Amino acid sequence: MKKLTYIFIILLTASCKNALHNNFHAEKIVLTDTVATEELPEYKADTLSKISNPFLLNKLLCYWEHFFVIYHYGGLEITMKLYDYKSKKLLLKYEYQPKYEEDYDYKSVAYFDSINKRHFDDFNFDGYKDFTIYEYGSMPMTSATVIMLFNNEAKTFEHSELSAPVIEEIDSVNKILTTHEWDMENAYYKKYHFNKNGKINFIENYTYPNDTAIVHYKKIINDKIVEQRTETIKE
Structure with a gap:
């Protein structure tokens, strides 16, 4: 009688294990099928192209073509292309995603006038307008004022190399461009001294360590340090 009882217990245990295994397997299949049939969210966008009237820039008749991707959930991407009006040569291409969409009101009739005022200046004092645009990083320290110089040839x-988070000063009288950047340890200033042809004569580097009253100075000509010193800042 005891043997029959043991046999019955063994058969019952095996039956339960098979049932649990089968149930687990079925649930796993159902879960896999559910995940496979889930739809990813759809991000819709509109596109738009705008072409400017011809305008004079650096003794060339030019025109803009801007292509916009406008996302329904918010966000804007712009591909900027600047062409020579006569030859149709591409002079500049820049892909940009503005942080503040209101700064690039593509619906405005004065859109391209705003672009030209905002993005052109002479940074190397050669008499030709250069292109600039501000790229926002995660913080001011990782942002950059991008500068693209016009090559007249x-x-x-x-x-x-002039790009930096901040353009501190444009001294057109003495032909000096001063830029500013920083990290967790130091503040850095660079003074680019240009000749009348827009070429760099020399660079002055000033490094200010945080929480100190000293400055490290370097003068560089043709990528070579020709002078360096450390000074105490006078109050």
């Missing part, structure tokens, strides 16, 4: 705008 190639008739194109080219990225330059």
Whole structure:
């Protein structure tokens, strides 16, 4: 009688294990099917192109073509292209995602007038307007004022070493451009001294360590340090 009881217990245990296994397997299949059939959210966007009237820039007749991607949930992407009006040569291309959409009101009739006032200045004092645009980072320290210098020989705008978070001063009389950047340890100032042709004569670097009264100075000509010193800041 005891043997029959043991056999019955063993068969009952095996049956329960099989039932649990089958139930777990079925639930797993159902879960997998549910995930596979979920739809990803759809982000809709509109597109728009705007072409400016011809305008004179750096002794060239030019025109803008801007292509916009306008997202329904908020957000804007702009592809800016600047062309020579006569030859149709591409002078500049820049892809930009503005942080503040209201700064780029594509519906405004004065849109391109605003673009030209905002994005052109002579940074190397050669008499030609250069292109600039502010790229927002996660914080001011990681942001950048991008500067693309106009190459009159190639008739194109080219990225330059002058880009920095802040353009501190444009001294057109003495032909000096001062930029400013910083990190967690130091503040950095650079003074670019240009000749009349827009080429850099020399650079002065000033490094101010935080919470100190000293400054480290370097003068650089053709990528070589020709002078350096450390001074105490006078109050």
